Amino acid sequence: xxxxxxxxxxxxxxxxxxxxxxxxxxxxxxxxxxxxxxxxxxxxxxxxxxxxxxxxxxxxxxxxxxxxxxxxxxxxxxxxxxxxxxxxxxxxxxxxxxxxxxxxxxxxxxxxxxxxxxxxxxxxxxxxxxxxxxxxxxxxxxxxxxxxxxxxxxxxxxxxxxxxxxxxxxxxxxxxxxxxxxxxxxxxxxxxxxxxxxxxxxxxxxxxxxxxxxxxxxxxxxxxxxxxxxxxxxxxxxxxxxxxxxxxxxxxxxxxxxxxxxxxxxxxxxxxxxxxxxxxxxxxxxxxxxxxxxxxxxxxxxxxxxxxxxxxxxxxxxxxxxxx
Ligand code: CP
Ligand code: NVA
Numbered sequence: 001x002x003x004x005x006x007x008x009x010x011x012x013x014x015x016x017x018x019x020x021x022x023x024x025x026x027x028x029x030x031x032x033x034x035x036x037x038x039x040x041x042x043x044x045x046x047x048x049x050x051x052x053x054x055x056x057x058x059x060x061x062x063x064x065x066x067x068x069x070x071x072x073x074x075x076x077x078x079x080x081x082x083x084x085x086x087x088x089x090x091x092x093x094x095x096x097x098x099x100x101x102x103x104x105x106x107x108x109x110x111x112x113x114x115x116x117x118x119x120x121x122x123x124x125x126x127x128x129x130x131x132x133x134x135x136x137x138x139x140x141x142x143x144x145x146x147x148x149x150x151x152x153x154x155x156x157x158x159x160x161x162x163x164x165x166x167x168x169x170x171x172x173x174x175x176x177x178x179x180x181x182x183x184x185x186x187x188x189x190x191x192x193x194x195x196x197x198x199x200x201x202x203x204x205x206x207x208x209x210x211x212x213x214x215x216x217x218x219x220x221x222x223x224x225x226x227x228x229x230x231x232x233x234x235x236x237x238x239x240x241x242x243x244x245x246x247x248x249x250x251x252x253x254x255x256x257x258x259x260x261x262x263x264x265x266x267x268x269x270x271x272x273x274x275x276x277x278x279x280x281x282x283x284x285x286x287x288x289x290x291x292x293x294x295x296x297x298x299x300x301x302x303x304x305x306x307x308x309x310x311x312x313x314x315x316x317x318x319x320x321x322x323x324x
Contacts, residue, residue, distance in 0.1 A: 026147060026149035119139075152184045176243060
């Protein structure tokens, strides 16, 4: 029977090059490596749909630490690990000794002796970097306040499927310069997309990340526009993307954010400026009537559930690539 190993040949990338590495931001792999992961994810998706098992992770275990709520990340990682032949263990951060002050470094060293990889969703990105520094196994970021790389990989897989290719695709992100925006903009500029990000003043992307993305765009033939003008960003766009105005951990700012983001709602008037074949994307969960209107997210251009499904396939490619 065909296996993904024999199916995936992307010049200049050896699957072994990924072994043991971390996935923390979305730009730790170069363009060829990202393209390989997308191709691998597509093949794993096709195999799963065809009922062809691919189980390279038999006997392997993934520890999943959650300090924040989750539906998609938790379920897709757990199911993905099972489909790859391994098992995943849910660990509530509050119930670990970590939640009572055990050092991150000790936790990293202990868990490295039990499990084969760790997926973590938490607040401070620095904590995940510390975990990665002290662990001897791959660390996968399942969302921090600063990055959401697994989401970005699934998003790019979705855009590639829907648009046929990535180079030059006009991607407009409208809303908060948050974790989802940071990883998406980094990976999309590495892959040569024409990225426009529109945020209200005071909610821009981290300037260091933006500068890094500009360099990636220069190297890939992509483009990057950062603006406060949502109409300018969406004009002629192939993809219109938004996310919640108040991310997890920022609830105290909710009232101020509702006012500050009011002009950045993705609605019919805004999407009328996009390409007639535009697709609407959102990482979910969504707040209808806030960052997006129901007619847009539930309308014919929306691919949000294809996007959510692709979390599973993209993360299977990551796990099968990184875990030794
Ligand atoms: N998009 C996403 O990460 O969803 P969950 O918060 O449900 O995991
Ligand atoms: N930006 C959102 C994404 C949720 C998946 C948050 O951090 O809450």
